Amino acid sequence: MSRSNKKWFSLNLGRKQHDNSGSCGCGKTSGGCGSHSNDSEMSEEEFYNAAVDASIGDEREKDGFDQVFDVKMDRRTAFRKLTASLLIGAGAVNTSCNVLSSDESKEKAQIDWEEQFKGNYKLMTDDEKKGTVDRLVRSYQMRTGKTVSMSSKNAEEDVLFGYAFNISKCQGYMDCVSACVKENNQDRNSQMQYIRIHEMKDGEGLKFDEADDNYYHEVPAEGHFYLGTQCFHCDNPPCVEVCPVQATWREDDGLVVVDYDWCVGCRYCMAACPYDGRRFNWSKPEVPEEEVNHNQHYLGNRMRKKGVMEKCTFCVQRSRAGKNPACVEACPTGARIFGNLLDPNSTIRWVLENKKVFRLKEDLGTEPKFWYFMD
Amino acid sequence: MMINSLMNKYLGLIAFCIVFFSCKHEGDKYHGVMEKIQVEGNHYEGTSISSENYLEGLETIEISEGGQTFLIPERKSHIKSFACTECHSKPLAEMQEADIKKAHWDIKIVHANENTMNCVTCHNPSNMDELHSLTGKSIDFNNSYNLCSQCHSKQFEDWKGGAHGKRIGGWAPPRASMTCVNCHNPHQPHFESRWPARFNTQKVKERE
Numbered sequence: 191m192s193r194s195n196k197k198w199f200s201l202n203l204g205r206k207q208h209d210n211s212g213s214c215g216c217g218k219t220s221g222g223c224g225s226h227s228n229d230s231e232m233s234e235e236e237f238y239n240a241a242v243d244a245s246i247g248d249e250r251e252k253d254g255f256d257q258v259f260d261v262k263m264d265r266r267t268a269f270r271k272l273t274a275s276l277l278i279g280a281g282a283v284n285t286s287c288n289v290l291s292s293d294e295s296k297e298k299a300q301i302d303w304e305e306q307f308k309g310n311y312k313l314m315t316d317d318e319k320k321g322t323v324d325r326l327v328r329s330y331q332m333r334t335g336k337t338v339s340m341s342s343k344n345a346e347e348d349v350l351f352g353y354a355f356n357i358s359k360c361q362g363y364m365d366c367v368s369a370c371v372k373e374n375n376q377d378r379n380s381q382m383q384y385i386r387i388h389e390m391k392d393g394e395g396l397k398f399d400e401a402d403d404n405y406y407h408e409v410p411a412e413g414h415f416y417l418g419t420q421c422f423h424c425d426n427p428p429c430v431e432v433c434p435v436q437a438t439w440r441e442d443d444g445l446v447v448v449d450y451d452w453c454v455g456c457r458y459c460m461a462a463c464p465y466d467g468r469r470f471n472w473s474k475p476e477v478p479e480e481e482v483n484h485n486q487h488y489l490g491n492r493m494r495k496k497g498v499m500e501k502c503t504f505c506v507q508r509s510r511a512g513k514n515p516a517c518v519e520a521c522p523t524g525a526r527i528f529g530n531l532l533d534p535n536s537t538i539r540w541v542l543e544n545k546k547v548f549r550l551k552e553d554l555g556t557e558p559k560f561w562y563f564m565d
Numbered sequence: 566m567m568i569n570s571l572m573n574k575y576l577g578l579i580a581f582c583i584v585f586f587s588c589k590h591e592g593d594k595y596h597g598v599m600e601k602i603q604v605e606g607n608h609y610e611g612t613s614i615s616s617e618n619y620l621e622g623l624e625t626i627e628i629s630e631g632g633q634t635f636l637i638p639e640r641k642s643h644i645k646s647f648a649c650t651e652c653h654s655k656p657l658a659e660m661q662e663a664d665i666k667k668a669h670w671d672i673k674i675v676h677a678n679e680n681t682m683n684c685v686t687c688h689n690p691s692n693m694d695e696l697h698s699l700t701g702k703s704i705d706f707n708n709s710y711n712l713c714s715q716c717h718s719k720q721f722e723d724w725k726g727g728a729h730g731k732r733i734g735g736w737a738p739p740r741a742s743m744t745c746v747n748c749h750n751p752h753q754p755h756f757e758s759r760w761p762a763r764f765n766t767q768k769v770k771e772r773e
Contacts, residue, residue: 537727
């Protein structure tokens with residue numbers, strides 16, 4: 191049932207290998223055995239929703255106090271929570287045994303199974319990474335008929351990504367925010383955005399509590415300056431420390447990334463981040479099919495699910511290929527500078543060595559790799 | 566007494582081990598990211614990543630300024646009516662008299678003020694295909710940054726280093742940067758005010 195050299199149990203659902211005779215408990219190899227009726231079969235969408243509902247359920251409607259004190263946990267809910275993962279497995283077996291279901295739905299079920307029980311991306315070998323990426327691409331193709339290209343490119347030797355933001359240059363146009371949303375397939379319904387541009391009053395220092403990060407008037411406004419925040423890819427990231435399942439970690443090139451399939455949605459990282467760099471999917475992220483960016487990375491802009499964390503990855507799908515992140519490319523003022531901190535001839539290094547740079551909340555020791563400077 | 570001193574030795578050894586090993590875990594090799602950059606950058610030997618592909622189709626020229634060598638976009642082929650001498654073959658006064666359609670009617674000079682600058686501060690009236698410096702040295706249209714740097718020396722320093730001026734292509738070498746006139750209209754170099762690209766209506770609802 192399981193193939194060799196695998197870190198997790200895998201169930202072969204009788205595709206290609208012809209050993210599914212009698213895999214249905216009744217022993218019959220042809221015709222329906224009666225133990226699986228068609229109407230008990232759930233669609234992928236239903237499996238998926240059941241699984242996600244089990245993890246956050248109706249908590250998405252509530253917040254803070256309500257979530258802690260207004261919890262109804264009857265026997266049924268508890269049971270549902272326990273069996274959520276099993277549903278997918280059971281469904282997969284169900285589909286595979288059903289002789290009426292097509293080869294394609296068997297393949298879907300097989301992929302669902304493999305994906306449900308795969309390991310943590312951080313611990314995968316390159317082959318396993320390629321395997322999961324191939325499955326996700328195939329799964330997306332079967333569900334939508336569209337082909338995406340998904341990369342599992344690892345961090346390169348001698349690369350450490352860093353970012354600099356010129357406060358004097360930023361005019362508050364928010365072209366970066368728009369580009370980021372499009373590039374990273376962020377949920378359009380909740381209008382999620384990784385980047386926030388804070389409009390601050392001149393001469394009063396950096397007062398984030400008095401700044402406006404959702405202005406709508408002609409910019410730059412008289413007597414104001416603009417400062418952008420996003421994930422700072424700390425070298426000593428507190429979000430990584432608190433993750434109970436190690437679903438988020440710092441890669442060798444300095445990017446702090448999330449395995450969306452390993453995340454359990456506890457939001458500890460969100461609470462631990464001193465910079466409000468992380469975002470949570472309270473609902474299933476929706477992106478119109480024609481607007482989906484098909485150039486994806488497993489750790490970057492691939493489609494997320496309900497109930498997982500996400501955040502800026504310095505556009506890992508772009509930066510590991512040598513491109514600038516979408517925000518850098520979109521900025522019409524050149525206020526955003528990105529590059530390799532280990533390359534002594536890079537522009538980012540020139541900025542660090544020749545401009546008066548500072549970082550936010552340096553005293554926390556988080557060591558963000560995101561510097562601010564002025565002309 | 567013997568047992569006591571033995572105990573003390575053991576306790577001392579244990580304490581030493583705790584102090585010595587407990588602070589050593591991965592990631593604590595450096596005192597901060599700056600030190601990490603300095604140390605690990607010392608034996609930097611380049612990467613396989615290049616942004617060459619992203620510069621395809623862009624005509625560039627290589628310049629070397631202040632110890633930095635990088636690419637900037639070629640300019641002359643982007644000036645609509647270059648070469649200027651195709652029209653400017655006779656003195657300006659004669660051309661203005663002729664009863665022909667006006668050229669350059671849309672150019673307004675909003676750059677410094679009239680006491681400081683007019684057309685011939687930058688344009689060479691004796692050779693319209695070239696620019697010239699304040700002292701009359703000719704400057705090619707492709708290298709117009711030499712003209713701007715006469716006054717904007719601070720911006721020039723930042724631009725050479727890479728703190729001013731947007732990168733073209735990717736972050737990886739070779740470096741290509743916008744030159745002054747790619748972002749600033751030389752006749753009206755300031756940035757226009759405009760409306761932001763987006764407004765988050767959901768955020769407004771959430772914060773009500």
